[in-house]
Amino acid sequence: MVQGYLVEHWPHLLAMIWFLVCFRGYMQYARAKSKTTACLASVMHLYRLEWMRHMLMRDNRIPDTNAIANLERTVAFFASTTMLILAGLMTLLSAKDKAISIVSEIPFSYPTGAGEWEFKLLLLLVLFVYAFFKFTWSLRQYGFVSVMVSGAPMPGEGFSDHRLEAHADRIAKMTSLAANNFNTGLRTYYFCLAVLGWFINPWLFMMASATVVYVLYRREFSSSTLHSLMMSAEGED
16 A cells, blocks of 8 residues: 555655755755855854944944844744744645645646645645744844843943954854844745645656755855955955
């Protein structure tokens, strides 16, 4: 029975394995490569470190707290949006028969049973729950950054350069942790879009998963945005 199921559904099983390889593989690859190669995450950390160094030299830190608040609002927007998406997916579980009939009319769509449809929706639910946890943890970490900025020493308090540098480094690291968790949530959104292809065709799902990996790699490791961030101000007119 199990062998017959595997033979009948091998394209879906292969697509699922391929997706997991793309999803987890790219997450691990990006994390490891960012430690040795210039990318958006590593370059932005340098900018955050420079930001915190300048923050420690300012008496008025309202612009810094406003910038952190703007970042928090962005993360909060995605966290609340994720909750709405989860509610929509739960609703779709109860209307699967109608959804299956609509998708079956799409050209090149594979026939899908109720069990398979529910499994695909559950995969989306798991991914969006994962993204929600990442967004909310990022939100909390930005809250920690706000506390650290508020408790940072003011100019003229007599702290040594070494202690000031340590303060800037700690706050920049916390800010980067928050940004990296937010980035992980965004990556998960991209892969959720790839999962939508599975409702039509497992081969489309595999192609979409590979495309997401390519797009993410290009943006994070080889984009014009990265090159602009890496440009030195020295020598510019």
